[in-house]
Amino acid sequence: MNGKFVAYYRVSTAKQGQSGLGLEAQKSAVEKYLNGGNWELVGEFVEVESGKRKNRPQLNAALALSKKRKATLIIAKLDRLARNLHFISGLMEARIEFLAVDNPTANRLTVQNLAAVAEEEARAISSRTKAALASAKARGVILGKNGSKLGAENRERAFVAAESLRPTIQELRKAGVTSVREITAALNRLKIPTPQGRDWHTTSIHRLLKRLGS
Template structure:
């Protein structure tokens, strides 16, 4: 079967590092070899997943071939279920990490992924509330963390500004998790079976932690839990 490969990296960290793109190319070409698909063309662009696929210049070129569209992971074509459903009316979609899934199954996966993102956002809010609760109970470590957050949020004196600051923090966490999901998943798929092995794989690839340092097994464990990844 002849297919057209499409890669999307988000604007910002992924676009600058190229790590998201490297993982996607690996996924796509591995799936093509395993399934016997012939990749006749490849298109790449840096654009937000909130933009409909049909409104992206490079995606338009890919769709113009009239062939099945092959992406590394479902969220690379989009994060909006409506956008994905509309795209499936126009072409057959193939996903490297789920090569045997048909359009109906992919639609279900997209809906589940959207729900999972909502759960992640909810868990982040719950964690912040738990931190505040422990601080009120006198936990020294939590008090220090809340103090740092309060100092940052205090720059915006109004409730609206404080709310915006909190949303910005949550958005940065979500964005960073998006940038490391593919590298972590790829390390596991390439044979890493322990937390130290995943940490070593990420460090060898030059993938930085959220603070720009090297990975430790404990950091890997926390990130895998947030991303719902397992061995």
């Protein structure tokens, strides 16, 4: 590789930031990709917060430095940027070049499309969840203070959360994504979290499919 680069790394929790979990893997991926050639890493920025938030100061700083030094913004994984259309639009308006190590052929149009799809899917999931919760409440189910989170004391909430994901699972299967591992990877790739806001694992997919009776 040649030229100037600004690296941006993001971890979702303070615990991950302190332990280096996830962060070291991102740094390693960037270093391996840039290995060789005449390149300069002019800055590195680490964000410790949810990717759902639009206000990310470290990302803003990375973008500002990239623009000032006419450098390419480099990230380890495409999903670190392609989370919302608002940010992608800003990236395009700023005319900043970017590079995702795990998808180096992705261009601005690719990322904009991914962001639009992810944002629309998030809205759809939210609408389906609200509808399922409203239906449960109408049947007299007591959901507690936060009906979007699962609780051992209320099995009905688990059913409601599973039902909100049924259309997504059906669409994945129509597309040929059928195994537990494939569904796990697809939901994580689409940044659709578990009801607890975490990444999916094969065990949680097994429980989800069991609740859906499929």
